[in-house]
Amino acid sequence: MKKRHNFQQNNQAAPCCTESVKKSPSTWPIYSVVGTLAVACYLNGIGGEFVHDDIPAVALNRDVLALNPIKNVFENDFWGTPMADEDSHKSYRPLTVLTFRANYLCFGLTSAAFHLTNVALHAVACLLFTRVCLSIVGMQQPFATLAGLMFSVHPVHTEAVTGIVGRADVLACVFFLLSLLAYHGHSPEGRSYVWISIVMGAMSMMAKETGVTVFLINLGYDMYLQWPNIKKTIIELRWNQECLDFRCRVTKVLCSTVVILALRLAILQGSLPRFCEQDNPTAFHSSIYVRFLTFCYLAAFNLWLMLCPATLSHDWQMGSIPLVTTLGDSRNVATCFFLGLVFLLAIRSIIDFENMRHPPLVLGLLLLVLPFLPASNLFVTVGFVIAERVLYIPSLGSILLTVYGVQLLWTNYSRHRQTILGLVILILISSILRTIVRNKDWKSRETLLRAGLQTLPHNAKMHYNYANFLRDSSRHELARSHYYTALKLWPTYASAHNNLGTILKNNYEAEQHFLAAIKFASNHVNAHFNLGQLYRKTNKTTESEEMLTKCINLEPGFTPAYLELARLRGPNHRTISELLLKIVELNPHDPYYSSKFGEWLTKKGNHLRALKFYWTSLRIDATHQDSAVGVFRYYRKFGQQAQMFQMLTRWHNLLRKKGHSVKQNFYLQEWQLKSELRYKIKEYSTPLYTNHYSSGENSGPEVQRSGEKRSKWTLQKNKTTDKTFKEKMKLVRKKSSVQPQRALDFSKLALLTHCKS
Numbered sequence: 001m002k003k004r005h006n007f008q009q010n011n012q013a014a015p016c017c018t019e020s021v022k023k024s025p026s027t028w029p030i031y032s033v034v035g036t037l038a039v040a041c042y043l044n045g046i047g048g049e050f051v052h053d054d055i056p057a058v059a060l061n062r063d064v065l066a067l068n069p070i071k072n073v074f075e076n077d078f079w080g081t082p083m084a085d086e087d088s089h090k091s092y093r094p095l096t097v098l099t100f101r102a103n104y105l106c107f108g109l110t111s112a113a114f115h116l117t118n119v120a121l122h123a124v125a126c127l128l129f130t131r132v133c134l135s136i137v138g139m140q141q142p143f144a145t146l147a148g149l150m151f152s153v154h155p156v157h158t159e160a161v162t163g164i165v166g167r168a169d170v171l172a173c174v175f176f177l178l179s180l181l182a183y184h185g186h187s188p189e190g191r192s193y194v195w196i197s198i199v200m201g202a203m204s205m206m207a208k209e210t211g212v213t214v215f216l217i218n219l220g221y222d223m224y225l226q227w228p229n230i231k232k233t234i235i236e237l238r239w240n241q242e243c244l245d246f247r248c249r250v251t252k253v254l255c256s257t258v259v260i261l262a263l264r265l266a267i268l269q270g271s272l273p274r275f276c277e278q279d280n281p282t283a284f285h286s287s288i289y290v291r292f293l294t295f296c297y298l299a300a301f302n303l304w305l306m307l308c309p310a311t312l313s314h315d316w317q318m319g320s321i322p323l324v325t326t327l328g329d330s331r332n333v334a335t336c337f338f339l340g341l342v343f344l345l346a347i348r349s350i351i352d353f354e355n356m357r358h359p360p361l362v363l364g365l366l367l368l369v370l371p372f373l374p375a376s377n378l379f380v381t382v383g384f385v386i387a388e389r390v391l392y393i394p395s396l397g398s399i400l401l402t403v404y405g406v407q408l409l410w411t412n413y414s415r416h417r418q419t420i421l422g423l424v425i426l427i428l429i430s431s432i433l434r435t436i437v438r439n440k441d442w443k444s445r446e447t448l449l450r451a452g453l454q455t456l457p458h459n460a461k462m463h464y465n466y467a468n469f470l471r472d473s474s475r476h477e478l479a480r481s482h483y484y485t486a487l488k489l490w491p492t493y494a495s496a497h498n499n500l501g502t503i504l505k506n507n508y509e510a511e512q513h514f515l516a517a518i519k520f521a522s523n524h525v526n527a528h529f530n531l532g533q534l535y536r537k538t539n540k541t542t543e544s545e546e547m548l549t550k551c552i553n554l555e556p557g558f559t560p561a562y563l564e565l566a567r568l569r570g571p572n573h574r575t576i577s578e579l580l581l582k583i584v585e586l587n588p589h590d591p592y593y594s595s596k597f598g599e600w601l602t603k604k605g606n607h608l609r610a611l612k613f614y615w616t617s618l619r620i621d622a623t624h625q626d627s628a629v630g631v632f633r634y635y636r637k638f639g640q641q642a643q644m645f646q647m648l649t650r651w652h653n654l655l656r657k658k659g660h661s662v663k664q665n666f667y668l669q670e671w672q673l674k675s676e677l678r679y680k681i682k683e684y685s686t687p688l689y690t691n692h693y694s695s696g697e698n699s700g701p702e703v704q705r706s707g708e709k710r711s712k713w714t715l716q717k718n719k720t721t722d723k724t725f726k727e728k729m730k731l732v733r734k735k736s737s738v739q740p741q742r743a744l745d746f747s748k749l750a751l752l753t754h755c756k757s
Contacts, residue, residue: 026141027134030130030134030144030145031131031148034127034145034148034152035152037149037152037153037432038119038122038123038126038127039120041153041432041436041439042118042161042162042435042439044436044440045115045119045439045442045443046115046116046119047111047115047443048439048443049111049443050164051444051448052314053165054111054114054165056080057079057080057100057164057165058100058164059109061079061080061097061100062080063076063080063097064080064097064100064104065104066101066105068080070101073094073097073098073101074094076097077089077090077091077092078091078092078093078096078097083268083269084269087274088269088273089273089383090268091209092264092267093207094206095203095206096172096206099167100167114167118162118164118166119161121167121170122157122161122170123152124174125170126152127148129151129396130145130148132177132180133147133148135181136180136181136184136185137359137360137363137400139360139407140407143404143406146406146424147400149428150399150402150427150428150431151395151396153428153431154306154309154399154435155309155431155434155435156312156388156392156395157392157395158388158435158438158439158441159387159388159389159442160389160392163314163389163442166389166392169208169210169389169392170392171207171208172205172208172210172393173393174204175201175203175204175207176211176214176371176393177396178200179201179204179214180214180217182194182196182197182200183197183218184221184222194249194253197218197253198215200214201214201218201256205264209374210371210374212257213371213373213393215253216366217363217370217371218253219253219254220370221362221363222249223246224349224353224362225356226242226243226246227354227356228356229242230246273383275381275383279317279384280317280377280381280382280383280385281317281385282294282298282323282377282385283377283381283382287325293324293325293329294321294323294324295377296335296339297324297334297335298321298376298377299335299339300335300338300339301334302375302386302391302394303342303398304338305386305388305391306391306394306395307402310434311455312438313451313459314452315462315465316385316456316459317459317461318459318460318461319458319459319460319489319490320385320386320456320458321385342365342368345401346365360407361401361404363400364396364397364400365397367394367397368396368397368398368401369394371393371394371396372390372391372394375387406424449462449466458489459489460485460487460496461486463482463485463486464483464486464493466482467479467482467483467496467499467500468499470482471499471502471503483499483500483503484500492520494520495517497513497514497516497517498513498524498526498527498530501530501534507537507538514527514530518531523554525554525555525558525561528551528554529547529551529558529561532546532547532561535547536564536567536568544568545565545568545569548561548564548565548568559587562583562586565579566579571600571603576600580593580596580597581597589620590620591617591618591627592617592624592626594613594614594616594617595626595630596626597613598610598613598614598627602633610630610634611631611634614630615627618631622654623651623654631647632647
């Protein structure tokens with residue numbers, strides 16, 4: 001097989017660097033500079049907390065926290081919901097979830113470890129992109145370095161790199177570029193690694209769905225490179241070896257893509273993800289005309305963010321970008337300009353199929369357009385208006401086009417090189433500073449929300465989220481203000497009505513907001529629950545039970561509704577046992593509910609069944625205090641002091657091994673228990689003498705006197721030991737207030753001394 005990169009012979013502006021890369025070690029300084037800058041730009045974001053989508057996707061995800069079996073990672077969506085569930089997001093990214101799980105198993109739920117992994121992956125992506133610029137499109141080394149540097153410091157990447165959830169896009173980009181390199185970065189013998197490229201593309205898709213577009217890019221760029229051979233075959237009506245090889249590659253890629261897409265559709269379980277109007281208002285508009293104009297403007301706006309990322313936000317929903325409803329809207333001018341620019345680049349790329357002088361132009365356009373198509377709302381509706389992290393892969397194309405333009409200017413306008421160099425340095429410095437400042441915004445939940453409000457003050461969801469933060473911080477007055485602002489901007493915002501009702505002191509106003517939330521979202525579970533709570537507190541028993549019952553019908557697994565219904569009906573209602581048992585069944589991994597059900601059974605006198613649920617809680621968590629106390633009380637009530645003492649000792653040892661602190665009253669309880677057990681010791685010790693020296697028909701007076709002396713000696717020794725034990729336990733009580741760990745050791749020593757006596 002001959003080499004396929006025959007364009008390099010005719011490309012004077014961009015000579016081939018493949019051979020020099022492999023022979024000369026001079027490319028390693030390039031990678032060192034790019035990698036170092038990629039890491040340095042994001043160092044100030046490593047100390048950030050879990051914020052925004054990081055909390056549900058990572059901190060609360062049972063697949064990440066290793067609470068579910070590892071097979072569930074391949075059965076659940078990115079957020080930990082089963083793919084077959086109606087409420088599933090249908091985002092299937094098991095490879096990304098596995099990296100989250102590995103982070104947790106190695107370093108625990110430490111946000112710094114997750115951030116460091118993101119930064120490392122970003123550095124790898126930057127190095128791979130630099131390699132693509134050098135070996136695949138044949139850019140000159142200085143400009144390939146510039147492309148890697150611009151990609152490493154681009155401010156639009158902060159959401160993907162500093163936001164932990166953005167790892168899906170970074171990881172997908174890594175495998176995306178590896179697939180590109182495996183397909184086109186052929187060996188010296190001219191051999192392509194097509195199957196490796198297909199595997200890398202499949203892994204990119206398992207990191208994030210947009211990774212599937214790498215197959216189209218590989219085929220499109222391969223067709224561009226092979227166009228002279230394809231044209232020759234069409235003219236001569238005879239297959240040549242290059243075209244046969246091309247046909248073989250195309251067949252492998254297309255067949256694999258069809259299989260991969262079929263599997264992906266099967267994973268959807270026959271249903272598409274469901275989104276609401278606040279997620280993507282444009283998609284829910286009744287007019288096709290308005291949807292078309294707005295979606296075209298959003299595409300142009302995304303292109304502007306890649307070219308000039310001055311305005312950045314983590315959330316662009318609910319009024320951030322108003323709908324384009326008329327042709328007279330001035331934003332249509334920007335739409336025509338940017339889409340017209342892309343159209344001209346496409347025409348120029350098609351023309352270049354003949355002379356093949358501008359490979360970076362063709363590959364850059366492919367990288368810009370194709371990975372963005374899944375987020376464009378043209379084929380499927382997405383759950384966002386604009387998401388900066390989805391621009392991570394398309395920005396490869398925009399940077400490649402920009403840098404190639406700089407290379408052409410540098411070559412053709414040599415007199416203005418100082419000006420061009422100054423502009424490039426200015427762009428790099430401003431990008432670095434913007435990235436560093438943006439990283440600070442992602443430091444905490446509060447800083448992120450404040451930055452979002454400054455950028456998009458007319459975003460209703462931003463005010464709503466900030467009000468939630470203020471409510472959680474007990475700043476209710478300021479929270480109410482932002483809730484009212486959110487409702488002013490978006491009057492039908494059901495969640496804002498619901499959350500506002502939870503902090504209002506006036507019951508009537510709170511009721512009206514709960515009813516409004518139910519009106520605008522009839523399936524709002526929390527609104528039904530909160531209204532049921534309000535009715536219970538105001539003694540509207542019938543209305544409260546009706547609301548709580550509706551809440552359970554809407555979501556049968558909503559535990560708080562069962563608890564509230566149990567409080568409403570009282571402890572003596574005939575259905576309480578069923579409600580509490582249902583709560584335990586809904587929470588099989590939570591020892592709290594099992595122990596509470598055990599307490600209720602104890603009050604009802606069903607001690608044996610209560611003991612069963614206490615042991616159930618202890619099987620879930622062997623150190624669960626309420627359950628252990630329940631078992632201790634059961635043993636005490638039925639006179640099983642020995643078993644109680646044995647279990648209490650073992651429980652203390654278990655707490656010591658797991659590093660838990662033990663309250664002082666448990667040491668005192670152990671001392672009290674041992675004091676009770678001393679009478680058991682007497683029962684065993686006294687018969688030891690009296691049975692052997694007991695008075696009877698065959699016992700003489702000397703034997704009787706000997707037995708009496710030994711009994712008096714035993715009682716006197718027990719008194720002395722008890723006194724010593726009490727003195728030692730005083731020391732235990734004194735030590736336990738300062739050093740609980742040493743107090744436990746003193747306790748064991750005192751008990752051991754008493755047992756020996």
